[in-house]
């Protein structure tokens with residue numbers, strides 16, 4: 001089978017601004033309707049999955065004035081969405097540092113069953129002090145230590161997921177025996193960070209196990225992702241940087257002897273219009289509702305500080321910490337956005353609406369060209385698409401860009417499978433020998 005493009009979309013938006021748009025209903029009912037519409041629109045376009053990011057905190061206080069409370073918990077949100085969608089994958093962020101692996105394993109496998117095999121776990125290690133502050137932690141755990149915890153957490157979670165085998169459920173009504181207990185594997189895990197006995201009372205799902213997503217970008221994080229991730233989320237300001245990353249991850253995965261390299265999907269923010277003028281108009285509209293104050297507050301989370309700086313002046317060098325262990329990758333990305341073309345502070349802040357990822361504004365053909373170029377030159381296997389938050393942008397993408405991608409033979413015309421693994425072309429993991 002020829003290589004196929006993968007499309008995901010952010011299900012929740014952390015950006016501020018669009019709530020000010022006159023057509024946006026900010027009531028809880030409105031938010032609920034938008035979440036459902038968003039997932040259903042992506043499904044109408046045969047997208048692989050909708051992805052829910054989560055930081056386990058409401059963000060720096062400097063952002064609170066400017067954003068809505070649309071900060072629903074991802075697992076409960078996706079459980080609700082699983083009942084009003086049939087095919088699209090549902091990817092949930094779960095912290096290996098702050099959530100217990102027993103809960104994670106059970107919640108994610110439950111979602112996988114309830115959705116018919118459509119769950120994915122975006123494994124993060126939670127870098128924010130504000131998140132640590134919500135979990136009785138005495139500070140953010142050191143970066144590399146977080147990945148050591150994640151190594152053990154993923155081991156526990158997969159052991160719990162693999163408790164039941166095909167042969168376990170015998171459902172012998174005459175004898176009154178449901179499970180062949182001899183084939184249940186108890187995790188019985190005793191490690192440095194976790195003691196978990198198990199099992200959890202759920203068989204393997206329609207896709208075996210939830211799909212593992214990971215966004216490690218530092219050296220430690222990338223090595224972790226090359227080892228464990230089935231899909232890698234990433235962000236790059238331009239194609240050349242994405243190609244470097246893609247090459248490195250593939251080389252690492254090969255060195256680790258992986259038969260299937262991870263599917264690599266950078267984030268891409270898009271604004272699309274039927275004509276160049278319409279796209280430019282949509283961009284101006286997005287810019288009108290964009291809040292530099294919110295964006296500046298948000299960047300404090302990764303130690304970039306332009307709060308109070310002259311919005312029309314250059315980005316001051318003092319915006320960046322002189323040294324850091326914590327946010328190496330994010331800072332390198334933001335530094336690039338702050339220096340490439342010497343933007344003003346306001347322009348720099350607008351660029352960061354998609355974190356340190358890339359953006360494209362254009363006609364359906366221009367957006368498709370950009371996607372095709374990244375896809376065919378070893379920069380990406382697909383994208384996590386962020387829309388600008390303007391009403392109707394994802395629908396426009398599905399109506400106008402997806403058909404162009406299909407005509408070029410890059411993207412599926414319809415779903416060919418039922419599970420998230422089917423969409424991503426990933427094999428069902430075997431239950432390892434005892």
Ligand SMILES: Cc1cc2nc3c(=O)[nH]c(=O)nc-3n(C[C@H](O)[C@H](O)[C@H](O)COP(=O)(O)O)c2cc1C
Nearest residue numbers: 053054093124126215216217218221233234235267
């Ligand atoms: C597309 C994308 C989405 C991410 N979503 C989240 C998220 O929802 N929650 C979170 O805590 N971190 C998220 N991150 C940050 C990563 O988990 C990770 O901390 C970051 O890529 C830095 O890598 P490192 O931990 O190896 O330094 C995301 C990163 C990217 C590129």
